[in-house]
Amino acid sequence: MDTSVFLEDLDAFAYREALASGETIVLIPVGSLEQHGPHLPLGTDTILSTHFAEAVARRLGALVAQPIAYGYKSQQKSGGGNHLSGTTSLDGAALIGIARNLVKSFLNQGVRHVVFVNGHFENYQFLYEGIDLALEELGIGPGAGQSVLLLSYWDFVSQETLAQVYPDGFPGWEIEHGGVLETSLMLHLEPARVDMDRLVDGPAAVLPRFDRLPVVPERTPATGCLSSAAGSSAAKGELLHGQVVEDLSLDLAGELLTVPAGVPA
Amino acid sequence: MDTSVFLEDLDAFAYREALASGETIVLIPVGSLEQHGPHLPLGTDTILSTHFAEAVARRLGALVAQPIAYGYKSQQKSGGGNHLSGTTSLDGAALIGIARNLVKSFLNQGVRHVVFVNGHFENYQFLYEGIDLALEELGIGPGAGQSVLLLSYWDFVSQETLAQVYPDGFPGWEIEHGGVLETSLMLHLEPARVDMDRLVDGPAAVLPRFDRLPVVPERTPATGCLSSAAGSSAAKGELLHGQVVEDLSLDLAGELLTVPAGVPA
Amino acid sequence: MDTSVFLEDLDAFAYREALASGETIVLIPVGSLEQHGPHLPLGTDTILSTHFAEAVARRLGALVAQPIAYGYKSQQKSGGGNHLSGTTSLDGAALIGIARNLVKSFLNQGVRHVVFVNGHFENYQFLYEGIDLALEELGIGPGAGQSVLLLSYWDFVSQETLAQVYPDGFPGWEIEHGGVLETSLMLHLEPARVDMDRLVDGPAAVLPRFDRLPVVPERTPATGCLSSAAGSSAAKGELLHGQVVEDLSLDLAGELLTVPAGVPA
C-alpha cells in the first residue's frame, strides 16, 4: 500500500504528509462507460486514462485520484452516438459539477496542481467549464501558485509515432474510437480485457460534416467503431504508451516542477 | 473477462445479449473519497460498497456498474466533517445529477432494475432525489416494470451479527466511521489496504445532538474516527460480510426475481 | 404585539433594535404539508416545529422566523410516500434554495445565530446543503462569530421520556409518522386540531430495508400512518414537549449564549 500512487489506497495521515510539501500534484483520470465495439470493454476510456495517469504519476511523484468513470454523451461523429446500448453518459451539468467540485475540494486541501487526464473526446469542454467555475469561486487568477491543467492523452502522440502506428496514413482523430490506437494500447496494457477474435474489420465510417440530432442511427457502423482496429498490436500499444508517457511527463515536469508559477515555459 | 460481473469489463455486444433477457439488474456501488483515520485508506467506502455489490451480483446473476467514487460532503456527526484533508466531496447538485443521469441512461438502455448500494451515510438523500427526478422525467410510476432500489449495506446487518461484532454493546451507526465494522470488513476483504499498526484507540466521540456550521473542528477526534476500531478482526469482517451478502441477496431476489412488478412482497 | 417572538409581528425598527445587540438568535421552524392519517391535520409537522421554536425562543430571548411550511418529498419508509394526496412537497433544489437564501439573508442582516428546528424527517440533508452553500458564499468558516445550527426536535427526546411514552417498547423513529409521539404532542398543544374519533388502530407497517421507486403503494397502510397512534394522550404530549423544550433550550444556551464562538463545549 505504501508505494501506491492511488489516493484511494492512501490513509488520510499519509496523504497529509504528502500535502505538507506544498507541491503535491493530483492527476484525475477521466473516461467514460461507452460501447467500443465487440472487441474492447465498455470501460476502455477510463482504463486507458487511468493507465496514463498512473505512469505519469510515478515519473513525477504525483498522486492519482479516483477516475471520473462516466463521461459526457457520446456524439455520433466521435463515438458512434449516445443511442448505442452500453454507452452510459452524464449530461453537461453533471460533468461540469463533478469537475468543479473536485477542483475546489483538492485546491482547498492544499493540493498545488490538479491535472485532468482525459480519455474521452466529448468530455473536454465540460471539464474546462468546471475548472473555470471552480477557480472563479476560489478567487484564483493569473499569477496564483495553484493551477489546474487539462489535457487529452492523444494530443501527446507525436507525428513519428503516428507514422509508425498508421503506416498507410492516419485516418484522423475524429474517427479513432475503438480503432487501432485504443486497441493497441489495450493489447499492451490490458491484454486480458481485449478479445481480438471478436474484432470486425471494415472501412472507416464516412460521416457528414455536421451533427444531426436526433441521430440517424444507420450512419454508425454496426460495430459501433468508426474505424477498423485491424492492424492493432501490443507492440504498437507499447510504442504509443511509452512515447506519450515520456512526452507528457516531460511537459508536465517542465510546467509544474521546474518553472516558478505564473511564468511561461 | 467473460466471467466478470463488472460492466467496465464487458464489451457492448456481450452487454446487449444480457439486456435481451429483459431482466437485467445493474448494481451501482456508491462510496466516497474520505478520511478514515490512520489505519484505513481514503477509498474505504467505495471499496466496501463495491465488494458488497460484486458478491450480491454473483448470487443474483446481476451486473456491477462503475462506482460513484466521490460522495456528498462528510458531516461532523457521521464522518468527522468535510474540513479534514483527504475528504474530497461533491455538493448535493452534483451527486443528484450523477444519480439522475445514471438511472435515465440505464433504464433507457433496457435495464430492468437499478440498485444503488450505498457505503457512505451522507449520500442517501441525494441519491434518492436523483432517482426520483429521473423516474419523473421517464414517466415511470407505480406499477411499471422497471424500478430503482436504494439501500445502505449496514441496514442489512442483523441484530445477531451486531451482538457478535460488538460484544460490549453497539455504540450506534451514527459514530461508526472508521470503527469496528468498517475495519473488520476491510481486514477480511482487503487486508493489504489496512494497517492495524497505525490504529489509535480511544473513547468514542461525544457530539452534540445538533449540527453546527461552520464546524467546530476540535469536536472531531484527532484520528478522524468517531469510535475506536480496537477489537476489529478479519473474522468479524467475514461474519459481517457473509451475513449481509446473504440477507441482501435474499431480499433483492425476493423483490426483483420472483415477484411480479408492482405487487408487494 | 410587543411581546411576540415571531418576526412577522415585529416592525422593522423594533427588529433593528434587537439586531443592535449583536447577539440575536433567529429560529426557523421547518415542517411539511403532508398526510398524517385521518386524525391529524396536514400541517402537523409545521405546527409542531413552530411550537418547539416558539417555546425555546421564549426561554432564550430569541426570535422565530416564518416557518418553511412545505418540505422535501415524503419517503415511504418515513412518511408513507409522496404519492398520497395531501402530501405537497418541494424537490431538493427548491428546499436547498430556500435554506440557502434564508441563511444568507439573516446573516447579512447581522443575525448572530440561525437555528433550523426541523419537524419533517426528509428535510434534513437538504437543509444541511443549503446552509453549507450559504456559508461558503458568505466566506464564513471555522472560528467565525456567526453560525447556523440544524436539528430535528425528536433527537432531543430522552431515553427516560421514551420509556414513559412507549411503555411497551419504542418501535423506532423511522415509523413514527402520525404515531404516538406526534399525536400526543398535538393533543397537548393543539387539541382542537386532532380528531381522535377518526384514529384507526392497527399493527405497525413492516417495510423493506431498501427504498424502492416507483413506490409500491400497497406497502403503506391505508391510514397513511406507519405506526398506530393508539395510546396517545395529552399527558404524554405534555411530557414530551416539556422535556424536549428543556433539553433543547439548555443545549442551545450552552452552545450559543455562554460559550465564546469557535470553542467547543
Place this chain on the structure above:
Amino acid sequence: MDTSVFLEDLDAFAYREALASGETIVLIPVGSLEQHGPHLPLGTDTILSTHFAEAVARRLGALVAQPIAYGYKSQQKSGGGNHLSGTTSLDGAALIGIARNLVKSFLNQGVRHVVFVNGHFENYQFLYEGIDLALEELGIGPGAGQSVLLLSYWDFVSQETLAQVYPDGFPGWEIEHGGVLETSLMLHLEPARVDMDRLVDGPAAVLPRFDRLPVVPERTPATGCLSSAAGSSAAKGELLHGQVVEDLSLDLAGELLTVPAGVPA
C-alpha cells in the same frame, strides 16, 4: 377544524373527499418578510394576501394552502430595497422553484385550479415562470381542464374605491409600500399588529425612472416607506377589503365555476 378553509387544518381523508368532486380550487397566498416602516409588521404582505385568500375561499368553497411567506428581493422603486434589515428575501430561482413544485404537486393530486394570490409586487414574474415551467412539465396546454391563475390583489381595487381612499389623488401603485392602502387594510384586519403611534408622516419618495444597482441607500426614506400612511383608517381598510373580495370572488367564480374550461368569458 371542520369548517376551516386552511389546508394545514384538514386531515388527509377530509381533503381527499374534497378532491373527489374534481372541482377543488386551492388558493396560495404569497407575501414576503419585509420592512414596512415603523408602524407595520414585517409580515404585512403575507398577512394581507392570506386574508384575501381566506375571504375569497369562503365565498367560493375553495381551500387555502400554506402561504409562501418569503418573497423575491425588495426593489428600491417598489419596496425600499433589499438592503434594509428586516427584508428577508429569496432569489429568483428559489421562488420559481417553490411555485413550480406547488403547481405540480397540487395538480398531480387532482386539484382543478390553483390560484396564487400575490401581496408583494416583486414576486409576480417569478411566480409566473414557476407556473409556466410546471405546466410544461405536466403537459398541460390550452384547452386542458386544469388551470393556474395568478393575480395581485391590488389589481382588483376599483377606481371608485381609489377615489374614496385617496381623496387627494392616488399617488400610484409603485410607491404604495407601507402606505395608506396597506396600513388601512391592516387597521381593519389586524389592528393589534399596527402601531399608528409609530407612524412617521412625510412626503412621498421621488425615485429615478431607472433601477440602479447597487442601490444608493439614501434614496429610500428613513422610514422605509415610499409614501406616507397618514390618512389611513380602519374604515378605508374595510372598504378596500370588501370591494376587492367582492370583485375578486366574482371574477374567479365567473372564470372557474360557471364557464367550461378552455372557453373565454
Place this chain on the structure above:
Amino acid sequence: MDTSVFLEDLDAFAYREALASGETIVLIPVGSLEQHGPHLPLGTDTILSTHFAEAVARRLGALVAQPIAYGYKSQQKSGGGNHLSGTTSLDGAALIGIARNLVKSFLNQGVRHVVFVNGHFENYQFLYEGIDLALEELGIGPGAGQSVLLLSYWDFVSQETLAQVYPDGFPGWEIEHGGVLETSLMLHLEPARVDMDRLVDGPAAVLPRFDRLPVVPERTPATGCLSSAAGSSAAKGELLHGQVVEDLSLDLAGELLTVPAGVPA
C-alpha cells in the same frame, strides 16, 4: 468604422483605449423576437431598444453592446401570449444567465457603468435578477464606483408627449403592444420595415385582471395586438423618440457623468 458606437464594430485595441479612461459606459439593448401583428416585424422590440441605445450613446459618448435579441416569454396581458407563432422566447433562467454573464464580463473588463435599455415588458424582473446576482458575485455593494442601471424606454415618455400621441386618452402601457407607440416609432426610425397597408384596426383587447395559464388563446385578438395602431404616424414617432432620447440622456448624464459615485442626485 471609427465613429461607430457599436462594440461589434470596434477592434479590441480601440476598445481598450476607451476603457483606459475609467469612465466607459456600455449600453445593452434588450428586446425580443415576438409577433407584433401584421404590420410590424418580429424584431420590433430589439430594433427599437437598439435605436434608443444608439441615440443615447451618441449623446453620452457611450458604447452600445450587441443586443439581447430574444426575450422572456410573452405574456397574454402584455404581449398577446407565448403561444403565437413568431414569438420565440427564453425562459427565466436563460435570460437571468445572460444578464448575469454580461454584467460580470463588462465590469471585469473595467467598464464603469452598464445600462440595460429594455424594449420588451416581460424582461424586466429577470434582467434585474441577473444584475443582482452578478454584483453579489463580484462583491460590489453600495458606494462602489461601478454600477448597473436598468430601464425600460417607455418609462421616459412624458405626460406631455402621451397627451399628444394619444389625443383621445392613453389606453395604458399594459396593452401597448404593436400599438400606436411602437408603430409610430417604427414609422419614424425604420419605415421600410413597417407595412401600414397590413394594419388591422379594431377595439383594444379587454383582458382579465389575472393571468391564466394555460392561456385561453381566444382572448388575444386575431391580430396579436392588444390595442389598435390606427392613428400612428412618423411624426408621432419622431416626437416620442426625440423626447425620450432627450430625457433619458439627461437622466443618465446626471446620474453617471456629473455625480460622484454613491451619492444621490
Place this chain on the structure above:
Amino acid sequence: MDTSVFLEDLDAFAYREALASGETIVLIPVGSLEQHGPHLPLGTDTILSTHFAEAVARRLGALVAQPIAYGYKSQQKSGGGNHLSGTTSLDGAALIGIARNLVKSFLNQGVRHVVFVNGHFENYQFLYEGIDLALEELGIGPGAGQSVLLLSYWDFVSQETLAQVYPDGFPGWEIEHGGVLETSLMLHLEPARVDMDRLVDGPAAVLPRFDRLPVVPERTPATGCLSSAAGSSAAKGELLHGQVVEDLSLDLAGELLTVPAGVPA
C-alpha cells in the same frame, strides 16, 4: 422587407405563411463578442456566421434567426483567452440555456429543421448539449420528422481551398483566430470593418498541448491573434466564402430537402 431572409424583418403573418408549408428551415448564426486583434472588429465571429447563414438561406429558401451574439469563454489555445478585454463571454449554462430554448421554441412553432451555423470554436459542445436537452424534453427521437443540425462553417472549407489560401501550408484550425481565414473573409464581406493598416505580422503562437488555468497571460501574443493575418486578401475571402456556401448549401439541401426524414444519405 418582403425579400428579407431575416426573421427579425418578417411580420408574424408572413412568417406563419412560411410555416404552413411544413418545410421551414431556420438557420441560427452563433458567434461571439471577442477580441480579434487590432485589425478586426470584436463582432467578427457573429458577422461571419451571419453572412454564411444568409447566403445559404438564400440558396435553400430558408430563414435566418437573430444571431446568438455572445459566445462561450474564449480559451487560450483557440482564441487567446478570456482574460483579454473585449472578450465578453457567456458561461456554459447560459449558452446551453439559449440553445435549448431556441430549439424548443422554433420546433414548437412548427419549424421543420433548425440549423446552428457556428463561427466561434468554443461554442460547439454547449450548443450540442442545449440541442440534445431540448429534443429530450420534446420527446423527439430517431425517425422524427423534425431535426436540428449543428456545424461550424470552417469544417466545410475544402482541401483545395485551403491549399490556395495557405500556399505555404495550413497552420491548423486551432490557431486560426484573427488569422488569414477570418481576415480574408472580412475583407471580402465587410471591408469597411477591417483596418489592414493596423495588422501586426509575426510568427504563429506556440502553445502547450494542455490547457492551463488560470491562464499564463504572456503566452498569448500581444496582438491577441494566434497566427498572422499577413497574406489575407479579399480574393481569398471570396474564394473561401464561395466554396463554403456552395458546399454547405449542397450538403444541407441533400440532407434536408431531398431525403425523407430518418433515412441516411
